[in-house]
Amino acid sequence: MTVLVTGGAGYIGSHTTYALLDRGDAVVVLDNLSTGMRAHVGERALFVEGEVSDHALVARLVSEHGIASVIHFAGSIVVPDSVKDPLGYYQNNVVASRALIEACIKAGVKEFIFSSTATVYAEDAPQPLAEGSPKAPISPYARSKLMTEWMLEDTSKAHDFRHIVLRYFNVCGADPQGRTGQVSPIPTHLIKRASLVALGRIPHLDIFGTDYPTPDGTGVRDYIHVTDLANAHLIALDALRSGAASTSYNIGYGRGLSVRQVVAAMGQVIGRPLPVKEGPRRPGDPPTLISNPAKIRAAGWTPHHDDIAEILRSALDWERRFNA
Numbered sequence: 536m537t538v539l540v541t542g543g544a545g546y547i548g549s550h551t552t553y554a555l556l557d558r559g560d561a562v563v564v565l566d567n568l569s570t571g572m573r574a575h576v577g578e579r580a581l582f583v584e585g586e587v588s589d590h591a592l593v594a595r596l597v598s599e600h601g602i603a604s605v606i607h608f609a610g611s612i613v614v615p616d617s618v619k620d621p622l623g624y625y626q627n628n629v630v631a632s633r634a635l636i637e638a639c640i641k642a643g644v645k646e647f648i649f650s651s652t653a654t655v656y657a658e659d660a661p662q663p664l665a666e667g668s669p670k671a672p673i674s675p676y677a678r679s680k681l682m683t684e685w686m687l688e689d690t691s692k693a694h695d696f697r698h699i700v701l702r703y704f705n706v707c708g709a710d711p712q713g714r715t716g717q718v719s720p721i722p723t724h725l726i727k728r729a730s731l732v733a734l735g736r737i738p739h740l741d742i743f744g745t746d747y748p749t750p751d752g753t754g755v756r757d758y759i760h761v762t763d764l765a766n767a768h769l770i771a772l773d774a775l776r777s778g779a780a781s782t783s784y785n786i787g788y789g790r791g792l793s794v795r796q797v798v799a800a801m802g803q804v805i806g807r808p809l810p811v812k813e814g815p816r817r818p819g820d821p822p823t824l825i826s827n828p829a830k831i832r833a834a835g836w837t838p839h840h841d842d843i844a845e846i847l848r849s850a851l852d853w854e855r856r857f858n859a
């Protein structure tokens with residue numbers, strides 16, 4: 536039973552591909568390399584360069600490789616870019632996903648896992664967020680994810696097809712074996728930027744907002760190691776394989792860390808204080824995003840890397856290796 540991983544050359548897709556290969560699953564990766572890197576795809580996967588919206592290609596891959604399940608990562612992910620180019624985001628994330636889902640239905644693929652985001656929830660929803668918490672996405676990126684969730688829900692009702700949606704919180708860190716990690720042309724994520732400051736590649740870290748209604752005034756997030764996130768996909772895949780009904784899961788640790796706590800932890804890891812500059816809030820950033828992971832834990836997910844020092848060390852190791 537081969538798994539088709541779309542976007543398998545990207546950050547989370549390449550980690551999930553390694554998680555699948557490491558336990559012996561056969562994997563076909565479909566990626567257009569618009570942001571992903573061929574070198575980050577595990578050698579034992581079959582790599583195909585192409586578009587997820589290419590019906591004929593998906594049909595051929597399904598029949599040639601006996602694909603029974605699809606894990607769909609491919610898409611655009613930068614929130615501010617989605618505000619500037621909403622139609623591009625709806626094309627890449629909604630229209631392309633629709634084509635892929637249709638190709639799956641026609642080819643007889645019955646199991647589908649979709650990467651979604653914690654930003655589909657309403658900003659004023661009580662924390663921690665459970666799967667049933669109110670949804671009110673603001674950015675075109677988050678809306679495109681929720682639209683695709685809805686397409687999957689409706690498709691699962693109408694066809695012999697089941698899906699699992701995974702809503703990611705703040706994904707960070709890199710493969711402990713150093714095989715893959717995050718690559719961003721213009722890094723915006725806190726831990727990525729903190730790593731670049733720690734390595735002296737940028738002079739200081741901007742702290743975006745110190746007047747949030749949080750214990751130390753800075754934004755609080757549920758930072759989750761990408762390896763634990765990748766393993767959640769294996770749980771979801773096994774659930775679908777054993778006949779589980781369509782559903783959604785939050786993937787986070789259920790604990791929040793503030794920007795200042797992350798900065799202090801990085802200071803401890805590198806043995807000196809991280810240079811920071813306090814500034815105003817970044818537009819659109821909510822004060823707090825914390826997951827309630829009870830549901831995925833009950834499904835058998837046990838995180839192994841819930842340690843901010845370990846996350847930061849893996850991010851730093853990756854930055855050193857990638858730029859070496």
Ligand code: UD1
Binds near residue numbers: 613615728740743744
């Ligand atoms: C990220 C993802 C989003 C995902 C969400 C899930 C992007 C751009 N964002 O958003 O897709 O759905 O996680 O929770 O892909 N901060 C600083 N200084 C910096 C960078 C960030 O103070 O240089 C602060 C931010 O204000 C925020 C926190 O750090 O409070 C985390 O920011 P970031 O790493 O950018 O992630 P999110 O914006 O939470």
